[in-house]
Structure formats: structure tokens, C-alpha cells
Amino acid sequence: MGFADLSITDIAAEYDLTIQAVFDLCDQLGVAYKNQETHLALEDAKAVILQILHRDQAGSDPWSW
Numbered sequence: 534m535g536f537a538d539l540s541i542t543d544i545a546a547e548y549d550l551t552i553q554a555v556f557d558l559c560d561q562l563g564v565a566y567k568n569q570e571t572h573l574a575l576e577d578a579k580a581v582i583l584q585i586l587h588r589d590q591a592g593s594d595p596w597s598w
Contacts, residue, residue, distance in 0.1 A: 536572050537577075539572065539573060541566055541570070542569045544585075548589075558581055558584055
């Protein structure tokens with residue numbers, strides 16, 4: 534499996550979320566990480582980003598994760 538050039542910090546910054554919100558989302562999706570500098574596997578990064586985009590489109594509160 535390839536790795537995306539995206540860390541949890543990068544995803545949080547790109548989508549205007551806290552690092553904790555991305556940690557919570559990773560936990561919910563079963564995505565393994567060590568810390569905020571963890572570079573996610575490509576499929577994991579896609580899953581996290583798609584979930585963020587889905588919640589944004591649905592108008593869900595990103596802090597409710």
C-alpha cells in the first residue's frame with residue numbers, strides 16, 4: 534500500500550479542523566496513527582478526507598466527531 538504525502542497535521546490544516554478532530558475521525562474509521570506527524574497510507578488518507586467532505590456537504594458539525 535502506498536503512502537500519501539499527508540500527515541494528520543496537514544489534513545487538519547487543509548480542512549480547518551483541530552488535530553484532535555482528525556485523531557477522533559481516524560479512531561472512528563480504524564485508521565492507525567502514532568502522532569500528528571504520522572503520514573497516512575493512501576487508502577486511509579482518502580477515507581479520512583472523503584469522510585470530512587461528506588460531513589461538510591451534509592452540513593454536519595465537524596466538532597461532533
